[in-house]
Amino acid sequence: MNLSPRTRRTRTARTAIALLTLAALTACGDPSAQDHAATGAAPPPSTSFTENGVTVTLSVSDWHAPKGTLTAVFTPEKKGFHLYSTELPPTGVEGVGRPTAVDVTGVLKADGKLTAAAGIRSIRVPGVDAPMPVYPDGPVTTTLPVRADGIGDATVLLGYASCSAEEGCTIPVAGHPVHLRLTDSGPTFTAH
Structure with missing residues (x-):
């Protein structure tokens, strides 16, 4: 499928927002869990x-x-x-x-x-x-x-x-x- 540059940017932005939201939800406000999520390490x-x-x-x-x-x-x-x-x-x-x-x-x-x-x-x-x-x-x-x-x-x-x-x-x-x-x-x- 051939997508326009604008559509690709929109999808990329939506994916990034979804991933950041998921990271925030799984960290549950625990700063150490957020640090581990950012580095990819297990909490x-x-x-x-x-x-x-x-x-x-x-x-x-x-x-x-x-x-x-x-x-x-x-x-x-x-x-x-x-x-x-x-x-x-x-x-x-x-x-x-x-x-x-x-x-x-x-x-x-x-x-x-x-x-x-x-x-x-x-x-x-x-x-x-x-x-x-x-x-x-x-x-x-x-x-x-x-x-x-x-x-x-x-x-x-x-x-x-x-x-x-x-x-x-x-x-x-x-x-x-x-x-x-x-x-x-x-x-x-x-x-x-």
Whole structure:
């Protein structure tokens, strides 16, 4: 079929718009997924769950066997809720609060310290003498350098508690398991 130059340009433009729309939809607003779509690389493996008022999204990025970065984004479902600092003691302060925690077991090991991409602020809680270290209201992104000791199964254990000055606290979550399988081609999240 012999098409005019104008018709070819129109079809090319429509195809480009369709491909850009598809790329935007498949990336779902995830900047790392958009970067991977632009380079043609597969997005990092990821999974998510919601428990006790917080959605947790996990991903493994920068995987260069046997090392990578485990990222956990903790997002309170309701506006005005915050998470406690990773530095909070395991049983809280005077029994109040629980730390935001990410740990790994199995063939995956921590290869550094858990860090959060949010500043810590102190708040006062009625009945507690010491100030409570918390993150600002809203989502908190944490990262943990990890390394694999071989191929096989691993488990990510997550803990957190969210609170609001107006509505109080949700029930803390401790040791919520998320399972991974490490193969020669890298880590993948598995359902259990």
